Amino acid sequence: MNLITNSELSNHPTFVSNNNINHKTFKTMITTANIKNGVNVDQLVETIGAVQSNPELAKFEFRAKNKWIDGGHAVSHIKDFYGVGAEDESRQETFEMECSHPNVLLGQNEAATPPEVLLHALGSCLTGAMVYHAAANGIEIESASSTLKGGCDLHGFLGLDPAVRMGFDGIKFTLKVKSDASAEQLEQLAKFSPVFDMVTNPTPVTIEIIKE
Amino acid sequence: MNLITNSELSNHPTFVSNNNINHKTFKTMITTANIKNGVNVDQLVETIGAVQSNPELAKFEFRAKNKWIDGGHAVSHIKDFYGVGAEDESRQETFEMECSHPNVLLGQNEAATPPEVLLHALGSCLTGAMVYHAAANGIEIESASSTLKGGCDLHGFLGLDPAVRMGFDGIKFTLKVKSDASAEQLEQLAKFSPVFDMVTNPTPVTIEIIKE
Numbered sequence: 196m197n198l199i200t201n202s203e204l205s206n207h208p209t210f211v212s213n214n215n216i217n218h219k220t221f222k223t224m225i226t227t228a229n230i231k232n233g234v235n236v237d238q239l240v241e242t243i244g245a246v247q248s249n250p251e252l253a254k255f256e257f258r259a260k261n262k263w264i265d266g267g268h269a270v271s272h273i274k275d276f277y278g279v280g281a282e283d284e285s286r287q288e289t290f291e292m293e294c295s296h297p298n299v300l301l302g303q304n305e306a307a308t309p310p311e312v313l314l315h316a317l318g319s320c321l322t323g324a325m326v327y328h329a330a331a332n333g334i335e336i337e338s339a340s341s342t343l344k345g346g347c348d349l350h351g352f353l354g355l356d357p358a359v360r361m362g363f364d365g366i367k368f369t370l371k372v373k374s375d376a377s378a379e380q381l382e383q384l385a386k387f388s389p390v391f392d393m394v395t396n397p398t399p400v401t402i403e404i405i406k407e
Numbered sequence: 408m409n410l411i412t413n414s415e416l417s418n419h420p421t422f423v424s425n426n427n428i429n430h431k432t433f434k435t436m437i438t439t440a441n442i443k444n445g446v447n448v449d450q451l452v453e454t455i456g457a458v459q460s461n462p463e464l465a466k467f468e469f470r471a472k473n474k475w476i477d478g479g480h481a482v483s484h485i486k487d488f489y490g491v492g493a494e495d496e497s498r499q500e501t502f503e504m505e506c507s508h509p510n511v512l513l514g515q516n517e518a519a520t521p522p523e524v525l526l527h528a529l530g531s532c533l534t535g536a537m538v539y540h541a542a543a544n545g546i547e548i549e550s551a552s553s554t555l556k557g558g559c560d561l562h563g564f565l566g567l568d569p570a571v572r573m574g575f576d577g578i579k580f581t582l583k584v585k586s587d588a589s590a591e592q593l594e595q596l597a598k599f600s601p602v603f604d605m606v607t608n609p610t611p612v613t614i615e616i617i618k619e
Contacts, residue, residue, distance in 0.1 A: 233477025234513055246561055253561035257523045261530030263551035265445025269534050271527035273519045278511055285510045290519040294531035298497045299490055301446055307485045307502040309532035309602045311469045315483035318473030319506035320521035322481050339475035349458055349465035352599055362605035366612045371619050378616040387564055390521045393574035398606050400578045404590040407583050
């Protein structure tokens with residue numbers, strides 16, 4: 196699949212929609228690592244080329260292990276994943292993270308609540324997607340910081356009113372960014388975020404419960 | 408709204424669907440804290456009563472601040488929130504958490520990726536929801552641990568194929584639990600999870616980008 200000449204994709208935003216990034220000129224003109232926004236654009240272009248040559252390389256599986264401590268307090272461990280045709284061997288560290296609840300939600304404030312952790316994942320993902328796609332399009336991002344707010348009504352979680360949802364009724368993401376690109380263009384780039392996709396669109400979750 | 412006598416809600420699962428928990432007998436029979444599954448059931452019943460008396464107390468707003476470091480590396484800080492009619496003052500600690508990416512996704516493995524962090528939030532939330540609702544229904548949970556797996560295809564994130572979504576095409580949650588309750592009942596309790604709701608159903612995200 197050739198992004199630049201495939202007319203079917205001409206109106207679809209792509210990682211390499213800017214002609215400034217051309218595999219051939221790129222490889223011959225650049226001799227040192229080409230870093231933009233902290234992204235190694237050489238490696239990015241190679242990744243795109245590899246995926247285009249062998250679509251199987253694009254398949255990833257991410258995983259987490261979670262263990263209940265007590266009440267609304269739990270800990271996750273994250274390390275291994277599958278991608279680029281193999282189990283990852285690059286990670287030395289297992290990432291440990293907790294969730295808990297504040298006093299008014301019957302916890303002891305050991306960690307942030309799961310919905311707050313979702314806000315963290317969403318903000319990081321929207322920003323990262325913008326930064327990667329900006330790098331691929333030759334757009335510089337000087338700085339970026341954001342706030343996220345999500346409102347909910349406990350009548351949902353408590354089961355007191357079936358008309359009220361359990362989760363946030365909406366999330367507001369406000370991003371302050373220094374860049375020459377327009378706000379509209381940056382928003383389009385941010386929307387490549389996988390977590391944004393998973394929050395705004397339904398993602399099926401299969402539950403299997405095994406009694407021990 | 409009275410849960411036990413309101414016929415409109417009779418087929419809707421609720422936090423206090425088990426007659427074992429009755430405000431009046433509860434208050435007179437129990438003199439020490441009634442802890443089940445690490446959940447203070449006295450406080451839980453009081454919370455439900457307070458929300459029923461004053462629905463405004465059920466409104467919460469959770470928040471996160473996110474700051475881009477470079478590439479796909481970002482850090483969030485989470486502390487303040489609004490709930491039970493006031494800004495929270497119980498949290499002494501600001502929770503700091505990062506997201507980053509592994510080498511094959513152009514990062515340096517400083518932290519888990521945003522989709523992995525979403526798995527952590529989802530697993531913690533499904534488990535916590537099950538535990539809280541089990542406590543309210545007099546069901547003991549002895550232990551609970553889970554694995555979460557999410558698969559995706561980079562053709563979506565890279566913008567190479569508009570038919571492929573950016574996020575996980577599905578998530579598998581496998582929970583091992585020790586409890587006398589049936590797997591079916593535990594699954595119903597877990598589905599009160601706010602993050603499960605937000606992942607499986609669309610949650611609107613408003614994006615505002617402010618150029619600095």
